[in-house]
Amino acid sequence: MLLQFHPWASAVEASFWQVLTQRKMDIFKLDDSQKSILGYYSTGQQVRIPGKDTSVALPARLCLGTGAFPDEHDKGHGPTNRNPAFTFPAPGIIKNTNTVEDFKALDKTALFKMTVDQIWADITSGAAVLDPSVLNRFLVVTFADLKKFKFFYWFAFPALQADPAWTMDDMREIGAVWSQSQINSLRENMDQYRQAFPSNQSGFFLVKQDGDSTSVARLQDWGEFYAGCEESEVIIGFADPSSLGSHPGWPLRNFLALIQQTWKVTTMRVLCFREVPGKQDINASKLFTAHVSSSAPLTVCPKAAGWEKNALGKLGPRLADLAPLMDPTRLADTAVDLNLKLMRWRLLPDLQLEKVQETRCLLLGAGTLGCYVARSLLAWGIRNITFVDNAKVSFSNPVRQPLFEFEDCLEGGKDKATTAAASLKKVYPGVNAQGHSMSIPMPGHPISSQSLESAQNDVAKLEDLIQQHDVIFLLMDSRESRWLPTMLGARMKKIVINAALGFDTFLVMRHGVGQDNDYHSGLGSTPLGCYFCNDVVAPTDSLSDRTLDQQCTVTRPGLSAIASAMAVEMMVSLLHHPAGVRAPAAKLDSEGEQVDNVQDSLSSALGVLPHQIRGFLSRFKNLLISGQAYDRCTACSDAILTAYEQDGYDFLVKVFQDAKHLEDVTGLTKMKEEAEDLDMEWMEESDEDM
Structure with a gap:
């Protein structure tokens, strides 16, 4: 046989x-x-x-x-x-x-x-x-x-x-x-x-x-x-x-x-x-x-x-x-990372996707900037995103803010922060998205005696949130609302990314860490400044007595998406820099090319890492500029951080009641007085000469 x-x-x-x-x-x-x-x-x-x-x-x-x-x-x-x-x-x-x-x-x-x-x-x-x-x-x-x-x-x-x-x-x-x-x-x-x-x-x-x-x-x-x-x-x-x-x-x-x-x-x-x-x-x-x-x-x-x-x-x-047999959430996990890993295959072998993915991001503001930043973070594989906002969704929001829908506006509107987090989970169920509906106390916005305890709770909660996250995005619609998180970010040496809009201009910047004792001069520059380092006045109340056009962020529709994308890209570039939050600003020549002002080993794998990007949509042009930390800054200077360390919430109450207290603490008040005295002396001498 x-x-x-x-x-x-x-x-x-x-x-x-x-x-x-x-x-x-x-x-x-x-x-x-x-x-x-x-x-x-x-x-x-x-x-x-x-x-x-x-x-x-x-x-x-x-x-x-x-x-x-x-x-x-x-x-x-x-x-x-x-x-x-x-x-x-x-x-x-x-x-x-x-x-x-x-x-x-x-x-x-x-x-x-x-x-x-x-x-x-x-x-x-x-x-x-x-x-x-x-x-x-x-x-x-x-x-x-x-x-x-x-x-x-x-x-x-x-x-x-x-x-x-x-x-x-x-x-x-x-x-x-x-x-x-x-x-x-x-x-x-x-x-x-x-x-x-x-x-x-x-x-x-x-x-x-x-x-x-x-x-x-x-x-x-x-x-x-x-x-x-x-x-x-x-x-x-x-x-x-x-x-x-x-x-x-x-x-x-x-x-x-x-x-x-x-x-x-x-x-x-x-x-x-x-x-x-x-x-x-x-x-x-x-x-x-x-x-x-x-x-x-x-x-x-x-x-x-x-x-x-x-x-x-x-x-x-x-x-x-395998698609019908697999858990849709598992499918989404793999699919979300696919584009990123293809980038690493062909273009950026040094891309640290795991480091980016594990980064915890806190978004202060869930409006137009907050929604677009969150979507860009998802595209980079970020799994932990937290929103903070005290507003509700209005009928004007859904067309400009992609995490909201018409139904979110009904019956007075849903809380923006929690709604944005829920919408983000609908986009990608694997994200750990949370929303906190709360206010951020601001300089020059007096707090009544009845509200002091509530404001203190908001400060404590904000401090905890910043401590729990790696990157803080400042995406609010007023200047003074950025002061407290800027100060706390400098105190905790966190990465702080700021984005602000005009009508056809925008600013995206990363904060330095103030007068940092750990900053070593070998990086090639002095510590970088924060959003308030160019000011010689304290942030004051800019929200009262505003006309309708002043109450809303009036800006060209595409500007927020551009600024938000650049803010996220700046964060990812910073995460790839060996010096991290202390990375120096790239220097450019007249042709816009990077000058080798630092060692190659201290550059970002993603290219140029600026301090500030100032965009002009009317000219379709961006300027990369940098500024150093100011020793009398009302937000990140040693004087402010020391005052908060010593007096805690009592110091903040004085700032909330009267923003000029910041000028007194930093010495700006005395500097202004000295400048006025010099001006008066010059005027007197000029009169005599005439």
Whole structure:
């Protein structure tokens, strides 16, 4: 009877595609070279149909799971036991193409031949005797469509074709040939064999009987193990993935080629080892005698077969569509990062996406600037965003502020901060978005005695929020509302990004950290200033007695999106600078090119890192300027920070009641008086001269 074999059926776990996706995104990128993988298989089993006396034979499955890709420390050490218990390893090669066109045009015949040649080389060199798992070498070509989570794949399980072909007698259950004592001895010795030797030895082995005892050995022990034995006493064993009663599994084909080529055996008994995992039951194992008419070794590699057929029974690739099976939130997580990782593949290998993603951002203001900043942060993969605002959504907001809808304006309007956070989670459920509806006390805005405790709570809450976040965005619509968070940001050495709008102009700037004692001069400049460092007056009440056009931010519609995007890009550039919040401002020449004023190692991976960007939409022009910290600044100077450290909320109350207190603390009041005295003296001298 012609010896026929039960072919492999690929079984790819969903988790394998997730691992492949992660490898493609983070490690392989555009590298489409062949990679080593490790599959596994178990022995054949049959499943009994409930309520019936019949059983169904399971396919002979070669599986790929989460352990398919080797770890870095596995390099050069061959297959390792990363697969489930009671399974056997099969080393393979995967070639993942970058496009579906590459997948279709791939020279699959050449890849198949390469794998066949490797198997034949392992047989003729003796490598397969030392590591018989290489007889199971396989090939898989894939294309991963990471946008749609579809994976095209095609497996090949190369098997050498014998010429002349092997024949067999009837395959019989082991219990019909051996005694129960011999079967028990085989089971016990197989357990010891697998414990004594690596997993790559366990799928192929030698068996010998001596009365009721059955012993097991490695292939490399053939000469010693079968010393004095007749050819008819030779029993080769293999872990058989087939569950059919008349056909052994696919691994036997290359195993027989190895036996014939290495030991010139023409007749032998074959043990198809099949077990029920964990139950110490091997009674499903089969025995038969295999015979071939010629033992002459081959001098050239024989022909081979092994491409897997698809679900239609034709030679062709298969498709795994994971999108319907995956959690939509997980899909969104991967998709959100896809564009960013593609940037790192092609353009910016130094892009620190993990650092950006972990950054916690506090947005003070949930209006036009706040909405656009939040959307840009999402696009950069930011996962933690908090809004602070005390206003409600009005009917004029939704057309200019993309996180609000018409329904949010009804019944007096919803709170902006909490609504913006909820809308952000609708855009991307994976974001940790929160909203706090609260006021920020301001200089020159007196607080009544009844409101002092409430204002103190707002200050404490704001201080906690700034402490909990890494980057603070100042996106409010008044100058004085920016004072308290500016002061707290300087005190805590936080990254503070400021964005302010005019009609057709905007300002985007990053704050320095005041008169910083830790700032080292090697960075090439003095500490940078904050939003208030250019002022010689304290911020005062700009909200009272305003006309309608003054009450609203009247600005060209596109300006807020431009300013918001630049604010976020400035933050990301700053995160990539080694000096962090203390990064110096880039210096530009007359042509707008960066001057190498600092070491290359202290530059941002994203290019120029300015201090301030002043944009003029009427001229479609941006100016990059910088300014140093002012030692009499009403927000970030040492005098202000010391006063707050010493007096705490009492100092703030004085500032809220009368903003000129800031001028007194910083010495601006005295400086103005001295300037007036100098002016008076000059005028008196001028009168005398006349």
